[in-house]
Amino acid sequence: MKKIVLIGPESTGKTSLCEQLAQHFNAEWIPEYARTYVENLSRKYDYADVENIAKMQQMQFREKEISDGIVFFDTDLIITKVWFSECYAKVPKWLDAAIKDQNVNLYLLCKPDLEWKYDAVRENAHNRQYLYDCYKKEVERLAVPWVEIEGFGNVRIENAINAVKKVC
Numbered sequence: 001m002k003k004i005v006l007i008g009p010e011s012t013g014k015t016s017l018c019e020q021l022a023q024h025f026n027a028e029w030i031p032e033y034a035r036t037y038v039e040n041l042s043r044k045y046d047y048a049d050v051e052n053i054a055k056m057q058q059m060q061f062r063e064k065e066i067s068d069g070i071v072f073f074d075t076d077l078i079i080t081k082v083w084f085s086e087c088y089a090k091v092p093k094w095l096d097a098a099i100k101d102q103n104v105n106l107y108l109l110c111k112p113d114l115e116w117k118y119d120a121v122r123e124n125a126h127n128r129q130y131l132y133d134c135y136k137k138e139v140e141r142l143a144v145p146w147v148e149i150e151g152f153g154n155v156r157i158e159n160a161i162n163a164v165k166k167v168c
Contacts, residue, residue, distance in 0.1 A: 002168050003064065003103060006160075007135050008149075009111030009128035011117050013156060017110065017149070018074040020157050021164060029072040030060055032079065038121050043079045047088050054080045054095060061102045070168055076102060078138045082131065099142065107146035108138045108160055108165045114152070 004021070006014040015032065022029035034053045057077050064071045077099045091133060092130050112128035119120045124131060139146040147163035 001064065001068060002070045002105045003061070003073065004070060004106045004108065004164055004167075005076045005078075005102075005104050006108045006110060006149075007075055007078055007139070009112045009131040010018070010122045010124050011114060011128070012110035012112050013114055014110055015074050017157060017160050021072050021160055022160055023100055024157075025070050025072075025164065025168070027070040027072060028064075030064070030074060032074040034059055034061065034075065034083075035121055048083075048108045050080065050083055050087070054084075054092065054098070058102075060096050070155070076104070078107075078135060081090065081138065082134045082136075086131075087135075098131070099138075104142075104144050107144060108149045108163060109135060109139060109146055111148060111150040111151050113115075 006015055006018050018029045018031075021027070022094050033056050037049065037056070041049065054077055057075075057080060060073070061076070077095060081091055081095050081099065084095070098130050109132070116125045116128070118125075145167060147159075149160050149163065150160055
């Protein structure tokens, strides 16, 4: 099984790319759990909520260990680690080991070159490049294959398809 993870700042097309890649490769994709979780809260999220999100993400990865083919993940624990760090200035001790245990085959790191689109869950319209740099630092530290995804429209999806073909 190949695990392909899309990461990047908010509003960089991760969900759309995940759906398109899954369709192109006739594969499964796992939606971003954090979005669903936060949308269903009747209050502002807190540290415990982010840790619950991280544990669910970890479980989603474990559940797919027995899958065949390719599975595309709309975000993973790297995004959550940066979220912990930026919002709370602390990261659970278990998180770095959990990130390594995900056994990701390829990260597609989406550049913030698309126009920002507001929605009620998004918070970071003005620091997308900073967050991009944080995610890039994390994937470089892991020494796992990754490719920067940029471009508009069909160029973006073609760049992603070509990157996936190189590892699958």
